[in-house]
Amino acid sequence: MNVALLVNPAARAGAHTGAATHAAERLRAHGVKTAIISGGSAAESSELLRAAIALGTDAVAVAGGDGTVNLAIQEVAGTGIPLGIIPAGTGNDFAATLGLRELDVAAAADTIAAGVTRTVDLARVTREDGSTAFFGSVLASGFDSKVNDRANAMRWPRGGSRYNIAILVEFLTLSGIPYDVDIEFADGSRERIGGDLVMATVGNGRTYGGGIPICPDADPADGLLDLVLVRPAGRLRLLRLLPRVYAGTHASVPEVAMHRVRSVRLSASGVTAYADGDPIGALPLTIDVAPGALTVFAPAS
Numbered sequence: 001m002n003v004a005l006l007v008n009p010a011a012r013a014g015a016h017t018g019a020a021t022h023a024a025e026r027l028r029a030h031g032v033k034t035a036i037i038s039g040g041s042a043a044e045s046s047e048l049l050r051a052a053i054a055l056g057t058d059a060v061a062v063a064g065g066d067g068t069v070n071l072a073i074q075e076v077a078g079t080g081i082p083l084g085i086i087p088a089g090t091g092n093d094f095a096a097t098l099g100l101r102e103l104d105v106a107a108a109a110d111t112i113a114a115g116v117t118r119t120v121d122l123a124r125v126t127r128e129d130g131s132t133a134f135f136g137s138v139l140a141s142g143f144d145s146k147v148n149d150r151a152n153a154m155r156w157p158r159g160g161s162r163y164n165i166a167i168l169v170e171f172l173t174l175s176g177i178p179y180d181v182d183i184e185f186a187d188g189s190r191e192r193i194g195g196d197l198v199m200a201t202v203g204n205g206r207t208y209g210g211g212i213p214i215c216p217d218a219d220p221a222d223g224l225l226d227l228v229l230v231r232p233a234g235r236l237r238l239l240r241l242l243p244r245v246y247a248g249t250h251a252s253v254p255e256v257a258m259h260r261v262r263s264v265r266l267s268a269s270g271v272t273a274y275a276d277g278d279p280i281g282a283l284p285l286t287i288d289v290a291p292g293a294l295t296v297f298a299p300a301s
Helices: 016-029 042-054 066-076 093-097 105-114 143-153 161-173 235-247
Strands: 002-007 033-038 059-064 083-087 117-126 132-135 138-142 177-185 190-197 199-203 225-230 256-267 272-275 278-282 285-297
Touching: 002 016, 002 042, 002 066, 016 033, 016 059, 016 083, 016 105, 033 042, 042 059, 042 066, 059 066, 059 105, 066 083, 066 093, 066 132, 066 278, 066 285, 083 093, 083 105, 105 285, 117 272, 132 278, 138 143, 138 285, 143 161, 143 199, 143 272, 161 235, 177 225, 190 225, 199 256, 225 285, 278 285
Parallel strands: 002 033, 002 059, 059 083, 083 285
Antiparallel strands: 117 132, 117 285, 138 199, 138 272, 177 190, 177 256, 199 225, 225 256, 256 285, 272 278
16 A cells, blocks of 8 residues: 655644654555655645655555644545544644544654544535635634634644633634525425524534534534534523533534534634634535545554
8 A cells, every 4th residue: 555644744733743753654664655745834735745645556545633734634535545644733623523632752653554434424515716625624703713713823722722721712702694595404395594603603513612522412424514503692691601612512502513424515704714613704605415425544443
């Protein structure tokens, strides 16, 4: 097996390069031919990965976090080329969805070398200009995308705790945003929901922000997406909701509505959506499920 191992040194966390070197050594010890691909930017990394795929690599691996994994997803979605993940980023939420988050570098490399794969869904975003992109974990818009804006601008602290701080700061200016939400449900029926929302979140996976289970029941292999809508409430009440969100028990809160959907169109003025931790486009956006679009290396059951 030939593996192209992608590492992006321009990513926000700094440990990716060392993890890639360790993973490459481990893979080679298993007899897996491994070439490290390292671009100076996201665009260059994508170009190098496309070239490796065109030359006929058997598999792609990523040493990094959700942002770098997302770069690889764009290139391998729908191709059948399997993707392996060496979790080495800040959040690693997509790795968590696949049961890989807790693996160390050696165990993650061993998972790739073992060659066991499974297929999972991806979510596809269509922008107003017709361009598309995939994501693996969660798309955030509204309050949580503002949290991403703030967290990404913070130099300290490192790791998931910066999301906690950003959440608390954003509460100071929290307000509802006028949304139009057009839903296609699992049974093919449709509904439009309008009015003020604090946030509208679409999950293929369960967690974002380094492990927050915003879509606690999401299954990346069920052919559906999980839509979470949160309506405005008093700031103190929403603050009390946070522990429920962190525990994944917020479905029963009156201001929270959860739906299983095939697709959803989110419209709101002045809102940028984030997916897999990075900006993916300004609303309006249409998000639909791409069933079985990704093949991944998975731990043997």
